[in-house]
Amino acid sequence: MIRLGVPSKGRLMEQTFDWFAERGVRLSRSGSDREYAGRVEGAQGVALVLLSAGEIPRELAAGRIELGVTGTDLVREKLAGWSSDLVELAPMGFGHADLILAVPDCWRDCVDLDDFAAIARDFRSEHGFRLRIATKYHRLVRAWLSAQEVADYQLVDSQGATEGTVANQTAEAIADITSSGETLRANNLRILDEPPILRSQATLFANRGAVGPALERFAAQLGLEMPDTPAPQEAAQG
Ligand SMILES: Nc1ncnc2c1ncn2[C@@H]1O[C@H](COP(=O)(O)OP(=O)(O)OP(=O)(O)O)[C@@H](O)[C@H]1O
Ligand SMILES: O=P(O)(O)OC[C@H]1O[C@H](OP(=O)(O)OP(=O)(O)O)[C@H](O)[C@@H]1O
Numbered sequence: 001m002i003r004l005g006v007p008s009k010g011r012l013m014e015q016t017f018d019w020f021a022e023r024g025v026r027l028s029r030s031g032s033d034r035e036y037a038g039r040v041e042g043a044q045g046v047a048l049v050l051l052s053a054g055e056i057p058r059e060l061a062a063g064r065i066e067l068g069v070t071g072t073d074l075v076r077e078k079l080a081g082w083s084s085d086l087v088e089l090a091p092m093g094f095g096h097a098d099l100i101l102a103v104p105d106c107w108r109d110c111v112d113l114d115d116f117a118a119i120a121r122d123f124r125s126e127h128g129f130r131l132r133i134a135t136k137y138h139r140l141v142r143a144w145l146s147a148q149e150v151a152d153y154q155l156v157d158s159q160g161a162t163e164g165t166v167a168n169q170t171a172e173a174i175a176d177i178t179s180s181g182e183t184l185r186a187n188n189l190r191i192l193d194e195p196p197i198l199r200s201q202a203t204l205f206a207n208r209g210a211v212g213p214a215l216e217r218f219a220a221q222l223g224l225e226m227p228d229t230p231a232p233q234e235a236a237q238g
Pocket of ligand 1: 010
């Protein structure tokens with residue numbers, strides 16, 4: 001049985017259902033809106049598992065589901081070395097969002113990351129603590145800042161309503177996902193003039209260990225080509 005993990009609510013769930021329907025596979029919730037059980041029509045040997053988008057990376061890596069739909073941001077954030085456990089089967093063309101660093105709009109002198117780094121350097125001596133960046137993307141933000149040699153900051157954990165932390169004075173800056181930019185604007189925040197930390201979209205992933213004839217048949221039914229993806233160490237060995 002191929003267990004397919006799909007986000008259990010909202011636009012991500014609906015667009016995932018539409019994506020599969022366009023490929024002849026009908027996914028649906030089997031009960032009421034509150035029941036997290038699902039049904040699959042049009043494919044043999046596939047079971048639908050409705051899960052939180054944030055839990056799908058871990059469930060895939062643990063082998064509790066063979067296929068899963070979630071954002072590339074969540075996979076890269078939650079799984080160190082994600083590509084040794086997972087294979088990307090198909091970007092799905094929705095759920096586009098950029099992970100960005102934003103500062104208060106009134107920080108007129110803070111346009112790019114160099115300005116931000118200079119402000120962060122001075123911040124500690126002026127305030128007695130390191131400049132705070134609120135985010136739920138700890139791994140990705142740390143890696144990005146460290147690659148650009150920015151070190152004078154601290155991350156404060158924010159699992160939701162992150163853009164509100166600046167007005168609430170629990171952070172000076174935020175790193176979060178944005179798509180229309182409306183939430184940032186409404187909270188008087190401005191994106192640094194830099195490429196995004198990550199461009200994310202909803203993607204169909206497979207557990208690397210589950211790749212085999214059954215999964216390949218289902219992928220072919222969806223019109224997908226299985227990527228030729230040796231595990232990272234095999235690739236390195238040539
Ligand atoms: N405004 C947005 N536009 C497009 N995609 C978004 C937006 N906000 C979040 N996403 C994407 O949707 C996916 C799920 O986001 P998130 O972790 O916020 O889920 P959630 O709806 O809070 O679910 P849960 O609470 O069940 O984990 C992520 O991959 C994220 O990049
Ligand atoms: O650029 P925009 O189109 O305004 O979208 C960005 C918002 O969407 C997401 O929040 P979500 O609604 O998923 O809630 P959250 O605060 O729980 O993350 C994200 O965390 C931003 O807050």
